[in-house]
Amino acid sequence: MALYADSDPLLAHKHGIAAAHHAGRLAVVRESAGYAAYRAGYYEIALKELRAANRISGDVSMWPVMADCERGLGHPLKALALAGSPEVKRLAKAEEVEMRIVAAGARRDLGEVEAAVVTLTCKELSNESEEWAVRLRYAYAxxxxAAGRIEEARDWFGKCAVLDVEDTTDAYDRKN
Structure with missing residues (x-):
């Protein structure tokens, strides 16, 4: 599955289905199948597989992706429920930041753009060294x-662009 995860998400998903069929009681198999389905855009299947992996292993690191699956299925309130659950306190910093980004997206899905800004306002915005800093700054900008705070947005797109040395976002273009 991992071999095709980036180059052919659909093929990775098909491999995930086969693996889950043959080794469905292994958390790592269900988790891999869930991530493959997620990358292929099959959010319902991804959610099912990731929930199974979570039940088997107790690992909460996949919760941000589960919440994003709920968003993809048109259930922003369910995404926010996951984001507000006690299990979130067990997330590592990278997953915590990702959950914050997903929760802000759910707020935007509900038309609550200012609440999305508040959700993303955190001390981690000042971080410049972690891998997740680009995604967090981009989401904030x-x-x-979206909230109409254009000058602030440009400033944060600029701060994001400085860190985005691999050009994974369009922050450089949006800062102008």
């Missing part, structure tokens, strides 16, 4: 833009 995008939320500011």
């Amino acid at each position: 995008d939320a500011l833009s």
